[in-house]
Amino acid sequence: MTSKEAVESRLICSFPTRFVGAMPVRQFLDFLPEADGRPVMPKVVSQEELFALLRKFTTNFDLVDTSGCPDPSVVVGGHEFQPTVGLYKSESTRNGVTDMSTMEAWIIIKPSVQQDPFIDPPPNEDFTTPIPCPEEDLLPHRVSKRGYYPSFESSDKQSISTRAHMVACTNAFFATQFRRFGFSILFCGSRARFVYWDRSGAVVSRRFDYTSNFIPLAEFLWRLNRASPGHRGVDVSVVPTSLPESQDSAIRELLGIGSSDPLYGYIVPVDTALQKPKDAEGRPLTTHHFYVGPRPAPKQCSLLEQRTRSFHAWDLAQKKVVFFKETWRPHSQGISTESEVYRQLHSRRIPNIPTFEHGGDMSALGTKTITHLFNKAWWRCTPNHKTRLPLVQHRIILGNVERNLSTFKTPKEFLTVFKDALTGEFHLHFSTHERAYEYLGLLHRNISMENIGITSEGHGLLMGWECCSSESHKELLEIQMGTLPFMSGALLDQSTQDKHHVLADDLESFLHVMMYTMVRYLPSETNVENRNSLLKIFDEEYVIDEGGRVIGGSRKRKYLADPEFHIVKKFTAPLEIATLLGQLCELFPIRYNATLKLIERHTPETRFKTRSDLLACHREMMAYVNFSVPSSEGWPDIDIRDFYTIMPVNRYGF
Numbered sequence: 001m002t003s004k005e006a007v008e009s010r011l012i013c014s015f016p017t018r019f020v021g022a023m024p025v026r027q028f029l030d031f032l033p034e035a036d037g038r039p040v041m042p043k044v045v046s047q048e049e050l051f052a053l054l055r056k057f058t059t060n061f062d063l064v065d066t067s068g069c070p071d072p073s074v075v076v077g078g079h080e081f082q083p084t085v086g087l088y089k090s091e092s093t094r095n096g097v098t099d100m101s102t103m104e105a106w107i108i109i110k111p112s113v114q115q116d117p118f119i120d121p122p123p124n125e126d127f128t129t130p131i132p133c134p135e136e137d138l139l140p141h142r143v144s145k146r147g148y149y150p151s152f153e154s155s156d157k158q159s160i161s162t163r164a165h166m167v168a169c170t171n172a173f174f175a176t177q178f179r180r181f182g183f184s185i186l187f188c189g190s191r192a193r194f195v196y197w198d199r200s201g202a203v204v205s206r207r208f209d210y211t212s213n214f215i216p217l218a219e220f221l222w223r224l225n226r227a228s229p230g231h232r233g234v235d236v237s238v239v240p241t242s243l244p245e246s247q248d249s250a251i252r253e254l255l256g257i258g259s260s261d262p263l264y265g266y267i268v269p270v271d272t273a274l275q276k277p278k279d280a281e282g283r284p285l286t287t288h289h290f291y292v293g294p295r296p297a298p299k300q301c302s303l304l305e306q307r308t309r310s311f312h313a314w315d316l317a318q319k320k321v322v323f324f325k326e327t328w329r330p331h332s333q334g335i336s337t338e339s340e341v342y343r344q345l346h347s348r349r350i351p352n353i354p355t356f357e358h359g360g361d362m363s364a365l366g367t368k369t370i371t372h373l374f375n376k377a378w379w380r381c382t383p384n385h386k387t388r389l390p391l392v393q394h395r396i397i398l399g400n401v402e403r404n405l406s407t408f409k410t411p412k413e414f415l416t417v418f419k420d421a422l423t424g425e426f427h428l429h430f431s432t433h434e435r436a437y438e439y440l441g442l443l444h445r446n447i448s449m450e451n452i453g454i455t456s457e458g459h460g461l462l463m464g465w466e467c468c469s470s471e472s473h474k475e476l477l478e479i480q481m482g483t484l485p486f487m488s489g490a491l492l493d494q495s496t497q498d499k500h501h502v503l504a505d506d507l508e509s510f511l512h513v514m515m516y517t518m519v520r521y522l523p524s525e526t527n528v529e530n531r532n533s534l535l536k537i538f539d540e541e542y543v544i545d546e547g548g549r550v551i552g553g554s555r556k557r558k559y560l561a562d563p564e565f566h567i568v569k570k571f572t573a574p575l576e577i578a579t580l581l582g583q584l585c586e587l588f589p590i591r592y593n594a595t596l597k598l599i600e601r602h603t604p605e606t607r608f609k610t611r612s613d614l615l616a617c618h619r620e621m622m623a624y625v626n627f628s629v630p631s632s633e634g635w636p637d638i639d640i641r642d643f644y645t646i647m648p649v650n651r652y653g654f
Contacts, residue, residue, distance in 0.1 A: 002077040002078065004077075004079045006077070007076050007077035007078075007079050007164070008160060008161055008164035009160075009164075010076075010077075010541060010543075011076065011164040011167045011168055011171075012160055012163060012164050012167065013542075013543040013544050014167065014171075014301075014302035014303075014304065014305075014544060015167045015202075015302060015303065015304065015544075016544045016545065016548065017153070017548075018200070018201035018202060018304070018371075019118065019152060019153055019163075019201070019202050019204050020201060020202065020203045020204065020371055020374045020375065020377070020380060021118055021120075021152050021203070021204035021205070021206070021380070021381060022118065022120045022121065022152065022204060022205065022206035022207070022379060022381060023203055023204065023205050023206065023374070023377070023379060024205070024206055024379060025194070025205050025206055025208055025216045026216075027379075028194050028196070028203070028205040028220075029216070029219055029220055029223065031183070031196050031203075032183075032220070032223035032224055032227050032231060032232075033223065033227060033231055034223065035222055035223050035225070035226035035227070036226075037226075038057070038218065038219070038222040039056055039057060039218075039222075041214055041215055041218045042214055043214070044211065044212060044214070045210065045211055045214050046211060047189075047190060047211065050187075050210075051063070051085075053214070053218075054085075054107075054221065057217075057218050057221040057222045057225060058087060058221050058224070058225050059225060060089070060090055060225050060226070061087045061088060061089060061090060061104060061225065062087070062088045062089075062090055062091075062092070063085055063086075063087060064085065064086045064088060064097060064098075065084070065085060065097075066082050066083050066084065066085060066086040066097055066098040066106075067082065067083075067084045067085075067109075069082065069096060069097035069098045070082050070098060071096065071098040071099060071100050071172065073100045073101070073172035073175060073176050073298060073300065074098070074100060074168055074169055074172045076168050076300065081164070081165050081168035081169060082098045082169070083098070083103075083106035083107060083108055083169050083184075084107055084108050084109040085106065085107040085109065086098060086099075086103045086106050086107075087103065087104045087105045087106065087107070087224075088102055088103060088104060089102075089104055100169070100172040100173050100175075100176045100177070101176035101177055101298075102177075103173060103177075104224075104232060105182065105183045105184060105185070105224060105232070106169055106173065106184050106185075107184065107185045107186075107187065108162070108165055108166060108169065108184065108185075108186050108187070109187040110162055110186075110187065110188045110189070111189060112158075112188060112189050113188050113189035113190065113191050114156070114158055114159075114188075114189075115158045115159065115161070115162045115188050115189075116154070116159060116162070116186075116188040116191060116193075116207060117153065117154055117159040117160070117162040117163035117166070117186075118152055118153060118154060118159075118193070118204055118207070119151065119152060119153075119154050119381070120206050120207060120381070121381055151381070152204075152380075152381040162186070162188070166184065166186065166195070167302075167303070169184070170182070170184070170197050170202075170303055171300070171301070171302060171303050171306075172298075172300075173197075174197075174199070174303050174306055175298040175299060175300065175301075175303075175306055176298045177234075178234065178235035178238040178264075179233050179234065179235055180198065180233050180234070180235050180367050180393070181196060181197060181198040181233035181369075181370075182196075182197045182198075182232075182233045183195065183196060183197070183224060183232070183233070184197065185217075185220075187210075188207075190209050190210065190211045191207045191208065191209055191210070192207065192208060192209075192210045192216075192217055193205050193206070193207045193208075194220055196371070197303070198369040198370060198371055198391075199303060199304070199306065199307070199328050199369055199391050200304075200369040200371050200372060200388060200390060200391050201369075201371035201372070201388070202371065203371055203374055206379075235365075235367065235393075236365065237266065237267040237362060237365050237367070238264050238265070238266055238267075239264065239265045240262060240263070240264055240265075241263050241264060241265035241292055242263060243263065243292060243314075251292070251314050254312075254314070254321050255293065255294065255312050255313070255314060255321065256312070257294050261294055261295075262294075262295060263292055263293070263294065264292070264293060264294070264295060265290055265291070265292055266290070266291045266292075266293060266313060266324060266326075266395070267288045267289075267290060267362075267365075267395075268288060268289050268290075268291060268324070268358070268359060268395045268396070268397055269287065269288055269358070269359060269360035269361070269362065269364075269395065270287055270288060270289060270358050270360070271339060271343075271356075271357075271358035271359060271360060289315075289316075289317060289358070289397070290316055290317075291313040291314060291315060291316065291322065291324055291397070292313060292314040292316060293311055293312065293313030293314065293324055294311060296309040296310075296311055304544075305484075306328075307327055307328045307329075307391075308325070308326065308327045308328075308450075308464075308466070309325070309326045310323065310324065310325040310326070310450070311323075311324055312324070312401075313397075315397075322357065322397050322398065322399060323354065323397070323398040323399070323401035323453075324395070324396075324397060325338075325359075325395065325396050325397075325398065326393065326394070326395045327393070327394045327395075327466045328369075328391040328392070328393055328394075329391060329392060329393075329394045329466055330389040330390075330391060330479070331361075331363075331368065331389060331390045331391060331392040332389045332390075334473050334475075334476060335389075335469075335473075335476060336468075336470075337360070337361060337394055338359070338394060338396055338465050338466040339356070339358075339359045339360055339394070339396055341442070341465040341466075341468055342354075342356035342396070342398075342465065343356065344440055344442075345436060345440070345465070348435065348439050348440060350432060350435045350436055350439075351432050351435070352420045352421065352432045352459065352460060352461055352462055353432065353461060353462055353463060353465075354398035354399060354400050354401050354453065354461050354463050355398060355399035355400050356396065356397075356398060356399075357396075357397040357398065357399055358396070358397055359394065359395050359396025359397055360394065360395070360396075361392050361393065361394050362392070362393040362394065362395060363392050363393075367392065367393035368390055368391070368392045368393070369390045369391045369392075370390070372388050372389070372390045373390075375388070388548065394466070398463065400453075400455050400456075400461065401453040401454075401455070401461060401463065402453070402454055402455055402456045403453065403454040404449065404450060404452070404453055404454065405417060405418075405449050405450075405452040405453070405454065405460075405513070405517055406449060406517065406520075406521055407454065408454065408517075408521070409458075411522065411574050411576075411577060413454075413458050414517070414518070414521075414522065414577075415576070415577065415580070415625075416458065416459065416460065417452065417454050417458070417459065417460035418452070418460060418510075418513075418514055418625065419460065419625050419626065420432070420459050420460030420461070420462075421433075421452045421460040421461065421462040421510075422462075422510055422618075422621070422622065422625055432462050433462060433506065433510075433618065434617075434618040434622070436468075437503065437618070440470070441470045441471045442465075442468045442469070442470055442471075443468060443469055443470075443471065443477070443501055443502075443503065443505075443506055444462070444464075444465065444467070444468050444506050445467040445468055445469060445481040445482055445501055445505075445506065446464050446465075446466070446467035446468075446481060446482050446483055446509075447482075447486060447506055447509035447510050447512075447513060448464065448482070448483035448485075448486045448509070448513060449486070449513050449516065449517055450464065450483070451463050451464030451483075452513065467481040467482060469481070469501070474500065477500045477501045477502075478499070478500055478501075480499075480501075480548075480549050480550060481501065482509065484542055484550060484552075485512070485516065485538035485539060486509045486512040486513050486516070486538070487505075487509065487512075487550075487553065488504070488505040488508040488509060488512075488553075488556070489508070489553040489554075489556035489557035489560060489591070489592060490504075490505060490508075490557075490591055490592075491505055491553075492542070492550060492551060492552045492553030492556070493551075493553060493557065494545075494551045503615070503616060503617070503618075504591065504615035504616065507587075507615055507618070507621055508560070508588060508591070508615075510621070511560075511584050511585070511587075511588065512538065512556065514581070514584070515534070515537075515538075515568075515581070516535070516538050518571070518573060518577060518581070519531055519534045519535055519571060520535060522573060522577070524571065524572050524573060525572045526570060526571050526572050530570045530571065531571070533570075534568070534570075534571055536555065537555040537556055537559055538556075540552055540553070540554070540555050557592045558592075559585075560585065560588040560589060560591065560592050561589055561592035561593040562589065562593070568581075568585065580624055580625065583624045584621065584624060584625075587614055587615060587620060587621065588615070590614075590615070591615070
């Protein structure tokens with residue numbers, strides 16, 4: 001089991017410099033609407049009275065001591081990080097004492113003020129009005145009359161442990177619920193803080209002594225107690241639902257949902273860009289459609305990585321199964337929505353992409369992050385020099401997606417699906433990925449196992465275009481995008497500063513997807529130890545630097561720098577796949593092998609392409625893949641499920 005200190009370090013690194021503070025308490029209260037009827041507040045309280053007083057101002061909630069009852073969603077690396085107190089809606093159904101999936105808010109209590117993870121500005125400074133400081137945007141710390149304020153995030157060992165505890169609970173809260181934002185309270189000795197969380201960061205209040213001034217705590221709890229679900233951060237566009245008894249079992253079977261699993265209704269915007277707001281007779285057209293589907297399985301990963309959910313859902317209007325996808329996308333001019341990208345792809349007749357039915361942003365319901373709004377606030381202790389874009393929730397409905405890549409049935413189907421996603425139909429002059437790149441200037445930027453789908457006929461689909469960017473927007477290509485296990489080693493390299501995403505990064509991701517899927521799902525005589533060693537290439541630990549850039553990928557760079565990498569050679573596969581894998585691996589050493597780079601740099605120009613040129617276009621990779629699939633016609637169609645071996649699942653759920 002990983003040490004708790006190492007787990008805490010990983011949790012801290014997953015949420016770097018995202019705490020915005022210290023917001024004045026009075027201003028923080030405005031996150032919730034005012035509420036009438038608040039009980040009389042005591043002037044002075046003791047720590048022993050705290051729990052009883054909390055109940056007085058939370059009459060609509062059940063306050064439950066959760067400190068000794070772990071929830072699997074808050075067990076990280078074998079260590080427990082559950083809240084001290086959970087706030088549940090009164091009479092709500094929950095699974096056990098600690099159930100992050102039904103918690104409305106949570107409280108963490110630490111016995112000592114030394115465990116406070118944050119450092120406020122000096123208490124004798126007047127923070128009721130802004131401090132004019134024209135130089136503050138240029139300095140590493142905010143300037144006061146007495147010099148620099150320290151970093152808001154304390155580096156003390158106890159403080160780091162508390163902050164990791166907060167992050168672990170937050171990750172589980174958002175992973176198991178339909179949430180736009182959420183609230184928590186932190187007590188350290190006699191001091192308290194409020195925290196507002198969304199998917200781009202956290203706003204932390206200035207701390208206060210609740211024993212000598214209970215008013216802020218009582219006011220916050222009463223506002224939370226009386227607030228509507230929407231004001232508490234619940235995603236009101238998702239609601240528990242049910243199907244008519246006559247249809248329930250048949251639809252559940254089509255969706256692959258158990259008879260006792262809960263069902264939810266999802267609102268998805270109509271693609272208004274292709275419609276008029278009124279019909280021919282002047283009547284308003286529908287702006288949203290309603291779908292029924294399951295609760296997605298949670299992934300134990302950082303809140304900042306919890307950007308996408310997808311699953312099959314039931315279209316009530318058209319009586320058919322469709323593919324539902326929800327993404328929290330960067331919101332800025334110049335960044336196309338995934339809906340817009342699919343319209344462009346279909347307009348240019350790009351092959352092997354899902355049918356786009358409709359979709360759009362959910363901003364009309366307030367599903368947009370707001371923590372970025374406080375990056376330049378006068379009360380912020382440490383100005384944030386890295387501009388972070390807000391995120392907005394985007395939903396789309398796609399057709400033709402029956403399965404994902406991990407469910408391929410035969411080795412032949414695996415190669416066919418992979419070929420279709422990369423190269424399109426064999427007779428086409430241009431490939432799926434290449435057409436988008438050549439005709440529209442789009443780089444996909446998120447080639448992953450989840451973004452390669454399979455049709456009912458067993459053909460492949462390249463989907464998941466929410467991260468794509470045009471080559472004409474160089475500033476967007478500097479923003480790191482992708483799914484970490486399949487992201488190129490170059491994009492994750494700490495020594496590569498201001499790295500732009502290029503075509504070679506997408507091509508490398510195709511290879512990583514192929515390698516991972518083969519090792520995990522393809523029948524093989526390779527022993528479990530060697531297969532686990534191969535899978536670790538894609539499940540190594542990552543850190544996030546202060547600029548929000550993910551650093552890691554050393555194992556990927558090592559195996560690609562040397563095509564004879566012994567671990568890769570130990571994997572046995574059908575001849576056609578083993579040959580293809582070897583050919584593809586030989587394309588990439590030029591990116592990571594220093595000797596090859598040096599040789600190429602000193603080689604006179606010739607009429608022949610250099611090795612790095614082979615990664616500047618699709619043709620070499622396409623030629624290998626296209627050649628491999630026809631040669632597999634003689635393969636027996638053996639169902640791999642007859643040989644399936646359970647392999648460890650990584651923290652991303654695949």
